[in-house]
Structure formats: structure tokens, C-alpha cells
Amino acid sequence: MTPEERLRQLLHEHDEVPVSGDGLARIRARLDARRRRRLVPAAAMAGVLAVAAAVGISMADGGTARLHPEPVPPAASFSPSPVASPSPMPTPSPSASPTPVPSGVTTSGGGMPVWPFASNAQAAAWQADPGTRAWASEPVQVAQHLLDDFLDLTGTAVGTDTRGPVTSAVVKVAGRPVCTVRLEQVGGPDGPWSVTGAVAEDLAITSPRPETRVPSPLMVTGTVTGYDESVHVQLRANAGRELAAGYAMAGAERPWTQRLAWTDENWTTGALVASTFDGKGDLHALVLLPVRNG
Amino acid sequence: MSTRDDALTALYAAHYRGLVRLAAYLTGDRDNAEEVVQDAYVKVLGRWGGVRDLDRGEAYLRQAVVNLSRSRVRHRVVVDRHAPTAPEDVASAEAGALGRLEQDAVARALRALPRRQREVVVLRYYADLSVEQTAYAMGISAGSVKSHTSRAMTALRSLLEES
Numbered sequence: 001m002t003p004e005e006r007l008r009q010l011l012h013e014h015d016e017v018p019v020s021g022d023g024l025a026r027i028r029a030r031l032d033a034r035r036r037r038r039l040v041p042a043a044a045m046a047g048v049l050a051v052a053a054a055v056g057i058s059m060a061d062g063g064t065a066r067l068h069p070e071p072v073p074p075a076a077s078f079s080p081s082p083v084a085s086p087s088p089m090p091t092p093s094p095s096a097s098p099t100p101v102p103s104g105v106t107t108s109g110g111g112m113p114v115w116p117f118a119s120n121a122q123a124a125a126w127q128a129d130p131g132t133r134a135w136a137s138e139p140v141q142v143a144q145h146l147l148d149d150f151l152d153l154t155g156t157a158v159g160t161d162t163r164g165p166v167t168s169a170v171v172k173v174a175g176r177p178v179c180t181v182r183l184e185q186v187g188g189p190d191g192p193w194s195v196t197g198a199v200a201e202d203l204a205i206t207s208p209r210p211e212t213r214v215p216s217p218l219m220v221t222g223t224v225t226g227y228d229e230s231v232h233v234q235l236r237a238n239a240g241r242e243l244a245a246g247y248a249m250a251g252a253e254r255p256w257t258q259r260l261a262w263t264d265e266n267w268t269t270g271a272l273v274a275s276t277f278d279g280k281g282d283l284h285a286l287v288l289l290p291v292r293n294g
Numbered sequence: 295m296s297t298r299d300d301a302l303t304a305l306y307a308a309h310y311r312g313l314v315r316l317a318a319y320l321t322g323d324r325d326n327a328e329e330v331v332q333d334a335y336v337k338v339l340g341r342w343g344g345v346r347d348l349d350r351g352e353a354y355l356r357q358a359v360v361n362l363s364r365s366r367v368r369h370r371v372v373v374d375r376h377a378p379t380a381p382e383d384v385a386s387a388e389a390g391a392l393g394r395l396e397q398d399a400v401a402r403a404l405r406a407l408p409r410r411q412r413e414v415v416v417l418r419y420y421a422d423l424s425v426e427q428t429a430y431a432m433g434i435s436a437g438s439v440k441s442h443t444s445r446a447m448t449a450l451r452s453l454l455e456e457s
Contacts, residue, residue, distance in 0.1 A: 019310065023306070023328060024306045027339070028302065031340060130354065134433075135357075137337070137358070
């Protein structure tokens with residue numbers, strides 16, 4: 001018997017863990033309470049008739065309708081406490097309830113989500129069926145997938161720090177922190193986590209400001225501390241494709257500037273990303289700002 | 295009975311006990327494993343998209359248990375920092391059989407593994423998942439699963455020899 005087979009046998013033979021016997025009833029009661037909490041505020045927002053119709057549809061089809069057939073109003077079921085955001089992260093005003101940013105998306109901390117979810121509709125679709133993005137329920141995994149899937153960079157997202165409705169995840173390369181990713185929930189308290197920015201100690205974008213409209217061509221400026229290096233600057237659409245990119249030459253404590261121009265206007269939300277790399281080609285610092293097309 | 299309730303009943307009957315044991319292995323905490331699993335059911339079924347997802351229910355639940363177990367362990371690490379040191383687990387008086395001692399040693403060794411290594415061992419050798427299924431449940435690549443498994447087996451051998 002191989003060690004793996006023996007291990008498998010021991011794990012399966014180990015004592016049963018006792019279960020209480022009322023687990024099904026407890027889960028059912030919690031789900032019912034949760035559903036009631038969602039329906040009441042939706043009625044207040046959408047109007048009695050609209051909600052009555054929605055409930056009628058839900059009952060008529062045996063409850064197979066999506067659990068969020070109507071957008072849940074932000075302030076109704078989502079009441080995070082104010083958060084002290086670490087500077088220089090994009091800092092929405094502290095508020096007693098989630099702030100719909102101008103595009104209408106609702107986030108737990110009032111930031112503008114960039115990836116993987118940039119709208120309430122995307123968040124609602126995920127809640128109905130997470131598909132291959134079930135990992136979006138864990139902020140640290142969203143930070144990891146940001147590097148792996150969106151930016152195609154190598155790094156490891158490690159521990160998270162949660163302050164009220166905002167969570168920060170540190171990304172490390174070879175054990176050294178390269179950035180802190182800010183994450184917020186989109187669409188409600190059970191919504192998926194999405195990236196609303198990333199900051200680094202050694203690198204910053206000073207213009208444009210986060211969450212502003214950016215036209216083409218765009219002059220991007222920033223600062224870098226440390227030795228002379230080149231800064232890779234790129235604009236990416238929420239869907240992931242690169243719209244424009246370039247390399248800016250940067251010197252210690254001197255501002256850098258890079259002009260970006262694009263012809264693809266088929267995007268609404270995007271990420272302005274600046275990154276530096278060390279001599280071995282490993283990521284050294286990363287900054288990400290949410291921006292809008294405009 | 296609604297379709298969603300049918301789905302809950304079916305998923306409960308098929309997977310609840312197994313998931314409780316999975317959570318117990320992942321957290322090293324038998325007393326609170328059931329709570330973790332109930333949280334997972336509420337989380338997954340609370341966003342249930344309909345009966346068409348029933349076939350994927352087990353995978354969703356398992357992934358939720360992995361994530362919630364991580365949160366529970368992280369929370370416990372913080373709590374334990376501020377708590378008085380508890381005495382080591384002592385094998386019960388009835389635990390005389392060699393097999394039982396070996397099982398206890400494995401359980402202790404599992405708890406001593408780093409989180410990801412513990413997860414791959416439990417998911418691969420207790421939940422009997424493939425490399426790809428384990429990767430999905432943990433949210434990592436298949437290659438990472440293989441490397442964590444290799445490291446975990448080396449560490450387990452070492453830990454078991456020490457005990």
C-alpha cells in the first residue's frame with residue numbers, strides 16, 4: 001500500500017463528526033429569513049404593485065426564478081459602517097450606507113469597481129450563477145485572479161485586512177509586497193468582491209484622478225521613488241483587453257509622463273495601470289486606478 | 295415544496311455529513327465544523343440560480359466550505375493570540391488500538407501543515423477530488439495543487455516520523 005493509499009484509508013476511517021440532526025431546519029430558517037429581508041426593502045423601492053407581480057411570478061414558477069429578480073436598492077439591505085481608507089488609495093467619502101457611484105453601481109465602500117464586476121447587473125448575474133467565478137466570494141482570491149487573469153502578472157495575494165465594508169489584499173512577489181489591492185462588494189451584502197484600486201509604496205499615478213472620465217489622447221503622470229526605471233503604463237477595459245500602453249522613463253523623485261491614445265471606444269469602465277519591474281523581470285510595484293471612458 | 299427547497303433537501307441529504315467532516319479536517323475544529331457547513335449552504339443556496347445548477351451544487355458547496363474554513367482558521371489565529379495556552383490534546387483512554395493512534399497522529403499532522411497543504415491533502419485524499427476539482431475548490435491552478443500535494447506529503451511523512 002502506497003503512503004497516499006494509507007493516508008486515504010486513515011482519513012476515511014477516522015471518527016465520524018457528530019451532527020446535530022436539525023441542520024436542515026436551521027439552514028431552511030436562515031434562508032427564509034434572508035429572503036424576507038430582501039423582499040421587504042425591494043417592495044419599498046419598487047412599489048407594491050411591482051413587487052407583488054415579481055412575487056407572483058416567483059411563486060408561479062415554483063421558486064425557480066433568480067433570487068434577485070429585481071435590483072436591490074443600495075441603502076435598503078446594505079449598511080456598512082464608515083471606513084477609514086488608507087491613503088493614498090482612492091478614498092470615497094465615508095457614509096452610513098453604500099454609495100451609488102455616478103454610473104449607478106452600488107459598492108460597499110462607495111468606490112468604483114473595475115474588475116471583475118463593474119456594474120450591479122454583472123454582480124446580480126454572478127449571484128444567480130457564479131459559474132467559473134465562484135472565487136469572487138473571497139476578496140483575496142479576487143486579488144489573485146486580478147494578477148493571473150486580468151493583468152497577466154506573476155504575484156501572490158496574501159492576507160487581507162478588512163475595515164468596515166472595504167478589504168485590502170497585499171500582493172507579494174518573492175516575499176516582498178508590491179501593492180495593496182482595495183476590494184469592495186458590488187450589488188449588496190452577498191454580492192461578489194471587485195477591485196476598486198491598487199496602491200504601491202514606490203509608485204503612484206498623480207493624474208488623472210481616480211474614477212474620472214478620460215478622453216483619448218490622455219497624458220498620464222505619476223511619481224516613482226527609488227532608482228531610475230521605466231514605468232509600464234496601460235489602459236485596460238473592464239472586459240480585460242488592453243486599449244493602450246506605453247513605457248515612461250522615470251527618475252527617482254521626478255514625475256513621469258506617458259501619453260496614451262486609443263481608437264476603441266467600445267468600453268465604459270476601465271483600469272489605468274502602472275507597473276515597474278526589477279532587473280530580473282519580476283513585478284516591483286503596481287498601481288491601478290478606475291477610470292471611465294469619456 | 296418549492297424547487298429551491300427540493301434542491302436544499304437533496305443537497306443536504308447527499309453532502310451534509312461529508313462536508314461537516316471536510317470542515318472538521320480543514321479547520322481542525324470538530325465542534326464548529328457543522329456551523330461552517332451551515333454557513334456554506336446558506337451562502338450557496340442564498341444565491342441559487344435555479345434547479346439547473348443542482349449538478350454543480352456540490353462543487354459550489356465544497357468551495358464555500360473551503361473558503362469559510364479559511365476564514366474560521368484566520369479568525370481563530372487572531373483569537374488564540376490573545377487566549378491562554380490550552381493543554382495539548384490527549385488521546386482518550388479508549389484509544390488503544392494502533393490504527394486509532396495512527397489516525398490521531400495523522401489528524402495532528404494535518405493540523406500542523408500550512409493551510410494550502412492541509413487543504414490539498416484533505417480535498418485529494420479525503421474528498422477524493424481530482425487535481426482539477428481540487429484546483430477549482432481552492433481557486434488555484436492545477437500545477438499549484440500538484441506542488442502543494444508534493445510538499446504536503448513530504449511534510450506529513452516528516453511529521454509522522456517525529457510523532
